[in-house]
Amino acid sequence: MTTILNKYQLQITIERLACQVIENYVDLSSVVLVGLQPRGIFLADRIFEQLKKIKPGQIFDYGKLDITFYRDDIREELHEPNHTDISFSLEGKNVILIDDVLFTGRTIRAALDALLAYGRPKKVDLCVLINRRYSRQLPIQPDYCGKSIDSIISQKVKVEWDKEEVNLY
Amino acid sequence: MQLSTKHLLGIKDLQLRDIELILSTATQFKEVLQRPIKKVPSLRDTTIVNLFYENSTRTRISFELAEKRLSADTLNFSASGSSVSKGETLLDTVNNILSMKVDMVVMRHGASGAPHFLAKHIPVAIINAGDGINEHPTQALLDAFSIKEKCGKLEGKKIVLVGDIMHSRVALSNIYLLKKAGAEVMVAGPPTLIPKYIRQAFDIRVEYNLKKALQWCDVANILRIQLERQNQVLFSSLREYNFAYGISKKLLDSLDKEIVILHPGPVNRGVEIDSDVADSKQSIILQQVENGVAVRMAVLYLLSNKQNFN
Numbered sequence: 001m002t003t004i005l006n007k008y009q010l011q012i013t014i015e016r017l018a019c020q021v022i023e024n025y026v027d028l029s030s031v032v033l034v035g036l037q038p039r040g041i042f043l044a045d046r047i048f049e050q051l052k053k054i055k056p057g058q059i060f061d062y063g064k065l066d067i068t069f070y071r072d073d074i075r076e077e078l079h080e081p082n083h084t085d086i087s088f089s090l091e092g093k094n095v096i097l098i099d100d101v102l103f104t105g106r107t108i109r110a111a112l113d114a115l116l117a118y119g120r121p122k123k124v125d126l127c128v129l130i131n132r133r134y135s136r137q138l139p140i141q142p143d144y145c146g147k148s149i150d151s152i153i154s155q156k157v158k159v160e161w162d163k164e165e166v167n168l169y
Numbered sequence: 170m171q172l173s174t175k176h177l178l179g180i181k182d183l184q185l186r187d188i189e190l191i192l193s194t195a196t197q198f199k200e201v202l203q204r205p206i207k208k209v210p211s212l213r214d215t216t217i218v219n220l221f222y223e224n225s226t227r228t229r230i231s232f233e234l235a236e237k238r239l240s241a242d243t244l245n246f247s248a249s250g251s252s253v254s255k256g257e258t259l260l261d262t263v264n265n266i267l268s269m270k271v272d273m274v275v276m277r278h279g280a281s282g283a284p285h286f287l288a289k290h291i292p293v294a295i296i297n298a299g300d301g302i303n304e305h306p307t308q309a310l311l312d313a314f315s316i317k318e319k320c321g322k323l324e325g326k327k328i329v330l331v332g333d334i335m336h337s338r339v340a341l342s343n344i345y346l347l348k349k350a351g352a353e354v355m356v357a358g359p360p361t362l363i364p365k366y367i368r369q370a371f372d373i374r375v376e377y378n379l380k381k382a383l384q385w386c387d388v389a390n391i392l393r394i395q396l397e398r399q400n401q402v403l404f405s406s407l408r409e410y411n412f413a414y415g416i417s418k419k420l421l422d423s424l425d426k427e428i429v430i431l432h433p434g435p436v437n438r439g440v441e442i443d444s445d446v447a448d449s450k451q452s453i454i455l456q457q458v459e460n461g462v463a464v465r466m467a468v469l470y471l472l473s474n475k476q477n478f479n
Contacts, residue, residue, distance in 0.1 A: 066197065069209035069470075078474060080170045080190075081197035089205070117206035 004130065004149060004157070007164040013146040014043070017127060018050035020144050025094055028060040030122070032093045036111055037066040037082035040099035042161045043129050047098060061088045065097075070110035084114075091119035096144075100159045102128040105140035130157050130166060175477045176288045176295045177468055179304035180345035188349060192314050194467035195460070202238065202463055212241035212473055218266050220276040221298070222248040222259075222283075227434050227458060228298050228307070232275050235465035244271065259283065260290055267291060272475060276300075281338075294472040302336050302398060308433050309342035311464040313350065315457045316388055319429050324351040329382045332392035332414065332441050333362045336399060339433045340392055344371050357382035358414055361403040362394075379414050384424055390431040391416055391442050407440050416442045421451065431457060 005013060025031045028051065035044025041064050048062045063086035068079050097111055108126060115121065127144035132151050149168070151157065156169045172187045180188070201209055217236050221229055229245075236243045246266070248254075253262060263274065273294045276284050281301030288295050299305040317323055328347055334340045334356045347354045348371060355374035356363055368375045376382040383389055394410065404410050416430065430442070430452040438444045447454060 068197070069201065069211045071211075074211055074473075075214070075475065078170050078471065081194055083197065084200050086204075113210070117201075117204045117208070119205060 002168045003165055004168055005147060005166040010164050010166065013129065014046045014050055017144050017146060018047050018054060021051065021096060022054060028055055028058045030094050031060050032090060032095050033062045034065050034095055034097050034115065036097065036099040036107065037064055039159065043100050044098040063088065065111060065114055067107060067110040067114050070114045072106060072110065086118050089119045090115060090121045092122050095121040095124045096127050097124055098127045100128065101130045101132060101157050102142055103132045103135055105136045105138035108140045109138050129159060132157060172471050177306050177472060178284050178288060178295065178297050180306045180309050180342045181304065185349045188346060191310055191464065191467050191471060192317065194471060195314055195464045198466040199460065199463040208238050208240060210240045211470055212239040215272045215473055216242040216270065217273040217275060218244040218246060218271045220246045220274060222278040223299065225277055227461065228277065231461040232298060232465050235462050235469055238462065239466055239469055263287060263291055267293060273473065292478045294477065296468060296472065299338055301338065303338055304342045305338040306342050307465055307468060308339050309346040311457055311461040312343055312390060312431055313346050314460045314464050315431065315453055319453055320387065323347065326388060327353045327386045328388045328390065329355040329357050329386040330390045330392060331357045331379065331382065333394045334358055334367065335362045335364055336395035337392045343390060344373060355382055355385060359404055380420065383420065383428060386428055388429045388431065392433065393435060393437055393441060411440050415440060416446050418443060418445045421446060427451060429453060
């Protein structure tokens with residue numbers, strides 16, 4: 001096991017990701033955060049809190065999206081769906097899609113499909129904590145990235161929120 | 170994550186964890202139905218035939234809508250207007266349809282056990298949409314979903330089924346499901362419409378006095394008199410039935426609590442339930458219909474794995 005980010009590094013990475021969002025969108029009222037179920041919402045929660053800390057008083061929406069029904073591998077294995085909570089329209093919004101680890105890109109492909117059921121966003125950005133380079137199966141790249149790593153397919157990246165660490169197994 | 174069965178023939182064959190899986194999946198599909206675009210691509214590789222050998226409004230529309238919301242291709246078949254009247258057998262009809270590459274069968278049939286028979290002979294998933302006086306599993310699942318949504322849980326809830334227990338497939342499926350989920354179950358109605366050994370067979374309560382039954386329960390599921398299945402006179406007239414066993418506003422107001430009223434439809438207003446009760450806020454009849462689509466989506470989604478048959 002190797003530690004990719006320790007507790008201190010994880011905290012400053014999240015702070016940086018939030019700052020990068022503000023760099024691009026000075027006015028957050030057009031921004032919507034969408035965390036991906038199940039594990040992306042932990043990061044989304046943290047970025048949401050951080051943005052509120054940096055820009056107190058700014059009101060912007062935060063939703064949770066489950067992509068189970070949009071997966072392209074349901075004929076291999078059925079997955080238990082998680083709850084989706086998007087109680088607002090995405091029409092004309094700048095959506096920041098948030099997940100913990102970007103690996104093959106298939107989850108994000110499904111998420112892009114799922115998002116469109118809630119309206120036509122102006123723009124969709126992808127924010128991930130860990131980008132596993134050279135393992136993509138679809139042409140998808142992050143716009144905000146905590147850390148890029150090189151890993152082989154048999155390795156596992158685990159974001160352990162209870163210990164506030166990211167480890168490579 | 171998988172159901173323990175390949176078909177949904179009846180609640181009898183399900184385990185409690187299957188029921189819980191269907192209901193929790195249905196909760197997520199209910200959210201899908203609130204979206205501006207109420208459709209997901211999960212079953213776009215699946216073709217489903219709806220075989221209806223008996224009349225239906227709700228179940229048929231509900232299944233068809235559920236299939237379309239899942240992006241499945243659908244075929245509708247009804248016995249009237251088909252070659253069934255020319256003498257084709259059930260198995261021949263189904264095999265002919267399957268040779269056109271159909272992946273799932275939803276079937277309603279007047280004969281109890283018809284879907285069980287098919288399941289033995291054809292290699293695709295079969296969903297029972299009501300067979301004779303045996304079972305109507307998706308109705309029981311949507312009733313359970315609606316009760317859970319309204320009351321929070323099924324366990325420990327007191328639920329009474331009122332009316333034609335003898336001829337109702339909804340009653341049987343509900344009894345199986347509610348017992349598995351740990352609810353307390355009672356059946357109520359005239360003695361001629363309640364099977365003699367039902368108490369012993371299912372370990373449930375039996376009550377012939379409607380007011381006592383309603384006073385006992387938290388939820389009352391009112392069933393239709395199945396006149397089309399009764400081949401003898403079991404009560405003197407519908408009007409008399411209404412006097413003794415119809416749910417009226419006056420009767421509900423005389424109870425010292427507010428109970429929840431369900432009805433699987435079609436409602437015979439003025440027979441088993443009065444109009445003012447059916448339309449009152451105690452009744453969740455229309456919520457049941459709404460939940461029916463989500464529950465059927467869950468069942469179709471969970472049974473759609475073709476590898477079950479390879």
